[in-house]
Amino acid sequence: MPAPPATPASLPASLTAAASFPRAVLFPVFVISGISALIYQMVWQRMLLMIYGSNSESVAMVVAAFLMGLGIGSLLGGWISQNEKLPLVLFFSAAELGVGVYGLFSVALFQWVGSITVGAGSLMTGALSFALVFLPTLLMGSTLPLLVAQQVRATGDVGDSVSWLYFVNTLGAAVGAFLAAMWLLRVTGLSGAVQVAAALNVLVSLLVLVTWMLRRRAARAAS
């Protein structure tokens, strides 16, 4: 027997209540999150290739390192999202804060690691690149499944949730790529660009946190 079409009404009331978070805030902050992610990608990729060589082997290793982090992060986000009682947007807020804090120190960290691992071979280059980008890409990768789960709780529509969230996040990534290429890297250089990206992460984190707290306070007052 085919399953009935899912709607928010068919989900447990606890889920829809927990999921209550305005798209008017969530979508713009996920755009900003995408912007900062692409700025990091362009800067970190450049820095790693400066450190470990810009030959095609290094490029392949660095790309693989980014994707591995994002992939594992995706699993982490999916795993966290199973818990129906957790306010998933708070995890998103924490992930953004984590990325931002890491971003602030990333240039100095990359330079330091680069200086003590000068003679690394191709495989070691991959391992070091992976180690350097693992934490932030893990956090970045977790955000989409977290927010999809949050949105499905609210709307009961997987395709629509994925479409919108993928749209806003990738739109942000596109804006980040244009912004970095056409203005940011020329004006601020690599270190300035990651500072801008980190500031965006912190802004996203705070906006989500404040919105969530205001809504919780309003809900309590109403009850």
Place this chain on the structure above:
Amino acid sequence: MSDTSTSTGRRLTLPQAWLLSAATGFLSLAWEIVWMRLYNFTTSSRALAFGLMLGAYLLGLAVGSLWSRKWQRMGTEGTEPLGTLATLISRATLAAFLVVPLVSWLVMLLWWPWTLLIVMGAAAALGTILPLICHLAIPPDARAGQRMAGVYLANIIGSGMGSLLTGFVLMEWLPLVWLCTLLLLGGFAIALSLRLRAGLSAQVYSTSAVLLLIVPAVALGYASLWERLHYRGDYTLGMQFAKTIESRHGVIHVDSNGTIYGNGAYDGSLETILKPDSWLVRPYYISALHPKPRRVLVIGVSGGAWTQILAHHPEVEEVIGVEISEPYLRLIHDSPSVASLHRNPKVKLVIDDGRRWLKRNPTERFDLIMMNTTHHWREFASALLSREFLELAKSHLSQGGIVAWNTTESLRSAKTGLVVFPESIMLMNFFVGSNTPLVADKARWRSLLERWRIDDVPVFDLTTEQGRADLEKCAAFPDYEGPWEQTHHWRWHNRAHVEARVGDVPIITDDNLGHEFDWQNW
């Protein structure tokens, strides 16, 4: 991804969704790598091209993701959703396949950034797929996030494989036209298997027939691809490069005059014999500034002409040539004027990144480090022009050693040289820096030119009137010093003239990336 269950009525099981997500992720990233190659060549590796291409691609994916909602409204029941998904994959693949030939024709008429709209369109078609897969495979329950993570992970794994396999393996073995054809067939194979799964055999036959008609017709669009992209408005029918080497490192062309182009940008020539007024005086004259340049490091061997010249300097005992792109060694092997580099016991050719090679060999010292650096506006150019890199090169100099590089008319590059080296001259567009004063000894220079032979052929044939006249003109080069404003290229400038010319322009650093993202370099 341990959960393989799905609710009844979903048109795709989770394992099928993983497989589809990985396969289409593979195709998406493979196409992105192809388009990167396309724009890298079209723009002669401008750094801006990477960012703009990436932005256009991502914007396309974003639009496609939203566009996908149109097909999600049909629900998840019956054969129609799978047939629709198959159609979307076919359309996206065909659109992606058309990008390369369309761009190659349009750049003859339009400014290249406009052609990114085509990339955006094809990426939008690709972007419709993932959300629809999620829609067809994931029920909207409490585990939607976890299941979505599995599909997303599969997509990332497929994307990673697409990026690595295409950029690292397929591009090494297949010319672009065959690679694109392979990806087209791959996309259609995925769509056909979906149709078979849905029991839409009739569509399978019709799609196959369309494919048989389309592929040969569109493959024609790839003919003379590189010539169109390189010559653009100046392209005429029948133009053809004398030699083309495609590999994972990029595309190398040699035209009928022996001029080399690396990824669409001028990359030197195969000429080694010095003539009056020739730009080739630079490798000859730089070595003349050092009384006995026994050990020479060449960073960026390219076609090998300069390495060949330096390896035959009468005083040079050892030359190490570091080249990042292996196919140049193949070009050298096949080019008579430089082929002996592979047999010359004084010469060692190494495939590596120049900066990395210097860092990995901290105890190596050289009398001359020579870099015929590429255009200052190209991607990664600042990695060889920055203060940090020049400091690194300086630390590898022997007493009295010289570092010389092509500023390609960048005042910022010259200014950086002034900051790093206490002694310097500009030799045409080359900056020559050292820790000790640079003095040209006219008698030594003349003596060198008289003795210089390449593969046992004298640079100046002193048995002929023409050879003796050429020698006299070239031997007078040390006299051609003057302020920058004297525009004839056959000239050098002292440090004071260089300082006056560059003024207070900013230097190039690893952090500020020099000219790479300058607006005027579009």
